[in-house]
């Protein structure tokens with residue numbers, strides 16, 4: 001963040017320092033308001049419009065945000081953190097937090113008069129962009145790593161009518177291709193490298209604070225892949241602090257899968273930047289990312305808030321996913337379960353205190369990846385068409 005100003009909307013990196021761009025919000029108007037004033041509008045991303053850099057006149061919305069913040073008592077008892085909450089982002093219109101970024105990103109694209117939008121994706125970003133592009137009447141191209149996208153997410157992009165390009169390579173390769181197209185101005189890129197996307201994603205933190213009665217939790221835990229979401233949450237905290245609405249900043253805690261963990265490794269080494277990983281691998285396909293675009297910003301968010309970063313294994317992820325299902329009736333995708341796996345691990349290690357109030361952001365819906373669920377639950381039980389056979393089955397453990 002060297003302070004240079006960039007006007008060309010197709011430029012996503014600073015021509016002066018090469019860093020990612022950030023939207024500098026003018027918060028003078030909102031600083032005249034009270035938090036209660038926000039509640040005159042329905043909960044959701046657009047409740048926080050004064051913190052968003054888009055004129056609501058250009059709004060492209062499918063009623064994103066306003067997701068539940070569950071007090072997860074059974075889960076909390078299991079992991080030894082009684083004040084554990086789950087913010088269930090799987091209940092967004094396309095089933096993930098990406099809708100928060102896309103309502104702002106696509107509204108901005110509309111403001112600019114963009115005709116073709118595009119993104120690279122591990123699945124959720126493409127599902128969200130395809131839906132919002134369809135709502136906005138824009139052409140959409142999504143670049144997906146061939147054979148590496150969960151079935152539900154692939155179905156969504158195809159269903160919403162995007163041009164789905166199956167790219168030979170991993171997510172990082174697909175993103176490089178999408179960026180090339182954007183640099184040549186052949187499409188308007190809506191990956192989180194576009195600074196308008198994290199602006200919408202700030203809203204998840206505003207909602208947590210709002211749902212806790214305008215109070216901040218001690219800690220927010222979230223899975224980290226391309227790393228923009230943790231940055232967005234950090235930016236939201238900083239903006240609330242800037243206008244004097246909060247004093248306390250939650251400790252931002254990023255969880256990565258052990259097989260795709262450049263940010264967590266950098267944190268363990270106390271480094272300010274990360275080393276990209278060539279062959280990321282994890283069951284949590286959404287965070288199978290070796291060269292996170294916002295990795296450096298994520299590290300800043302973690303260090304500045306006295307937060308933490310760690311890794312969890314695929315086994316821990318699947319266990320946490322099942323725990324949420326069996327204790328709380330919440331079905332999240334593997335990447336989202338990483339936050340709960342991280343809560344459990346960090347409590348066991350004593351990094352998280354039992355008295356902390358912790359909000360785990362569970363970023364996406366489990367139904368997006370039914371294959372992983374079916375691989376980890378028992379098979380249906382064959383049953384004869386008789387009461388006796390049902391009784392036999394129910395009497396078994």
Ligand SMILES: Cc1ncc(COP(=O)(O)O)c(C=O)c1O
Pocket residue numbers: 096124125192223224225226227228229230286287333335336363364
């Ligand atoms: C379900 C899910 N969780 C977590 C992430 C990680 O978010 P970020 O890339 O902003 O770190 C993603 C996508 O990257 C995702 O799709």
Ligand SMILES: N[C@@H](CCOP(=O)(O)O)C(=O)O
Pocket residue numbers: 098120121122123124125126190191192193225226227228286287
């Ligand atoms: N998990 C993401 C990866 C793309 O990240 P983004 O931050 O550029 O949206 C996805 O769902 O595709």
